Amino acid sequence: MVLPRAAKTQRRTRIQEEKEERILEAALEVFSANGFRGATVDQIAEVAGMSKPNLLYYFRTKEAMHRALIDRVLDTWLDPLREFNAEGNPVAEIRSYIRRKLEMARDYPRESRLFANEVLQGAPHIEDELKGPLKALVDEKAEVIRAWAKAGKIAKCDPYHLIFAIWSTTQHYADFDVQVRAVLGQGNAGEGRFEDAARFLERLFVDGLQVSEQPAA
Amino acid sequence: MVLPRAAKTQRRTRIQEEKEERILEAALEVFSANGFRGATVDQIAEVAGMSKPNLLYYFRTKEAMHRALIDRVLDTWLDPLREFNAEGNPVAEIRSYIRRKLEMARDYPRESRLFANEVLQGAPHIEDELKGPLKALVDEKAEVIRAWAKAGKIAKCDPYHLIFAIWSTTQHYADFDVQVRAVLGQGNAGEGRFEDAARFLERLFVDGLQVSEQPAA
DNA sequence: TGTAATGTTTACCAACCGGTCAAATTATCA
DNA sequence: TGATAATTTGACCGGTTGGTAAACATTACA
Numbered sequence: 001m002v003l004p005r006a007a008k009t010q011r012r013t014r015i016q017e018e019k020e021e022r023i024l025e026a027a028l029e030v031f032s033a034n035g036f037r038g039a040t041v042d043q044i045a046e047v048a049g050m051s052k053p054n055l056l057y058y059f060r061t062k063e064a065m066h067r068a069l070i071d072r073v074l075d076t077w078l079d080p081l082r083e084f085n086a087e088g089n090p091v092a093e094i095r096s097y098i099r100r101k102l103e104m105a106r107d108y109p110r111e112s113r114l115f116a117n118e119v120l121q122g123a124p125h126i127e128d129e130l131k132g133p134l135k136a137l138v139d140e141k142a143e144v145i146r147a148w149a150k151a152g153k154i155a156k157c158d159p160y161h162l163i164f165a166i167w168s169t170t171q172h173y174a175d176f177d178v179q180v181r182a183v184l185g186q187g188n189a190g191e192g193r194f195e196d197a198a199r200f201l202e203r204l205f206v207d208g209l210q211v212s213e214q215p216a217a
Numbered sequence: 218m219v220l221p222r223a224a225k226t227q228r229r230t231r232i233q234e235e236k237e238e239r240i241l242e243a244a245l246e247v248f249s250a251n252g253f254r255g256a257t258v259d260q261i262a263e264v265a266g267m268s269k270p271n272l273l274y275y276f277r278t279k280e281a282m283h284r285a286l287i288d289r290v291l292d293t294w295l296d297p298l299r300e301f302n303a304e305g306n307p308v309a310e311i312r313s314y315i316r317r318k319l320e321m322a323r324d325y326p327r328e329s330r331l332f333a334n335e336v337l338q339g340a341p342h343i344e345d346e347l348k349g350p351l352k353a354l355v356d357e358k359a360e361v362i363r364a365w366a367k368a369g370k371i372a373k374c375d376p377y378h379l380i381f382a383i384w385s386t387t388q389h390y391a392d393f394d395v396q397v398r399a400v401l402g403q404g405n406a407g408e409g410r411f412e413d414a415a416r417f418l419e420r421l422f423v424d425g426l427q428v429s430e431q432p433a434a
Numbered sequence: 435t436g437t438a439a440t441g442t443t444t445a446c447c448a449a450c451c452g453g454t455c456a457a458a459t460t461a462t463c464a
Numbered sequence: 465t466g467a468t469a470a471t472t473t474g475a476c477c478g479g480t481t482g483g484t485a486a487a488c489a490t491t492a493c494a
Binding site: 033034035036037038113116117119120121122123127130131134135138155157158160161162164165167168169171172173175176178179180182183184185196197199200201203204205207 | 250251252254255330333334336337338339340344347348351352355372374375377378379381382384385386388389390392393395396397399400401402413414416417418420421422424
Binding site: 057 | 442
């Protein structure tokens with residue numbers, strides 16, 4: 001028999017789970033660094049430490065691998081936004097959302113680049129996810145923010161563009177990492193860049209650049 | 218004779234100028250949409266309306282085309298930052314820098330995506346430009362911002378991360394356009410998105426989200 | 435243990451890709 | 465006008481790419 005996935009037994013083998021895991025890990029590495037078209041199956045196979053036909057036994061096509069990867073990663077990628085809590089203190093919620101997103105950019109840059117590559121090139125493989133689950137989630141949270149503004153808890157502002165601004169500023173440190181490093185240089189506190197970014201962004205979103213009362217001195 | 222570019226005459230033919238122009242326009246279209254590796258010479262030739270060998274008569278390799286394109290575009294892309302003026306009013310300067318960058322994202326999204334693709338995939342072709350001219354320019358302007366902060370004209374903040382924040386928030390509307398459209402939907406004021414973004418960002422950077430005195434009501 | 439299902443490999447293919455070549459065509463200008 | 469240089473094209477090439485076929489190896493389990 002030559003049925004690859006979803007064989008007769010329905011239940012996935014231990015080997016299947018292990019190999020699919022290794023493949024998706026390798027696929028993340030390669031897709032995130034090169035985009036869909038720039039990635040090659042041979043490359044992924046090499047990173048996964050197996051032969052190309054072996055890899056294609058588990059995922060019949062390059063597209064199937066990419067789709068499986070997207071499905072697997074998208075959920076966790078949106079977790080921080082899901083945790084955005086309507087009941088909490090608005091400023092604290094926004095602050096913690098920024099912090100969480102920045103931690104994701106630091107700890108999961110490949111996931112960030114995976115989506116960035118995809119969206120940048122017109123999102124040919126994830127259009128449905130953007131217009132469906134993503135839009136729905138953003139709509140929901142935008143409503144929360146709008147309510148906060150209406151209640152006078154934060155300044156009146158367009159909630160969608162606020163979310164875009166948080167996304168872009170935080171993911172910048174993953175997606176444009178080489179540029180950030182190049183500009184900061186190694187002498188220029190390049191290594192503390194995530195802490196510096198956190199300080200800067202929390203302050204930016206809360207206070208803006210207006211001169212504030214100096215607490216002391 | 219088969220000398221392609223820089224022929225005996227030294228002076229470029231009218232035909233040369235026209236064709237190179239058409240090629241670079243097509244190259245911008247294709248490279249920005251697909252990245253370097255994702256773009257094919259055939260594709261560029263088709264968009265430019267000429268045969269592949271003909272195209273390769275003007276640019277010997279795909280790399281040469283890409284390099285010529287980068288050289289041509291990088292300068293104008295950095296213009297807004299160059300115009301950043303140390304003598305001006307700080308808040309006004311920042312506001313106008315944001316506005317200009319947002320206009321660039323609206324009017325020249327392909328240029329933005331060209332660099333985004335490149336940087337996202339590790340900047341293999343523009344590393345020198347990042348570490349050289351770009352870093353130098355940012356260093357210079359960062360010093361201006363630092364001086365403003367020291368003089369108490371704006372809040373103390375990390376000037377590098379301020380620049381990163383302006384870059385990321387504005388370019389987001391070019392680089393992640395499909396995502397922005399998907400989330401906003403067509404009903405949701407999708408068409409006025411650049412005006413909305415301008416209003417939001419100018420306010421964000423100047424005031425932050427803190428509750429401000431309501432002018433009336 | 436035997437056997438059927440699952441997993442792996444070697445060899446291969448057709449399409450695509452960047453690039454070349456030589457011949458044919460067109461522009462330039464003495 | 466004629467000859468020389470510039471431009472354009474179709475045919476082609478070697479390497480890469482996504483994917484297949486079939487033989488071989490291993491595992492699970494009655």
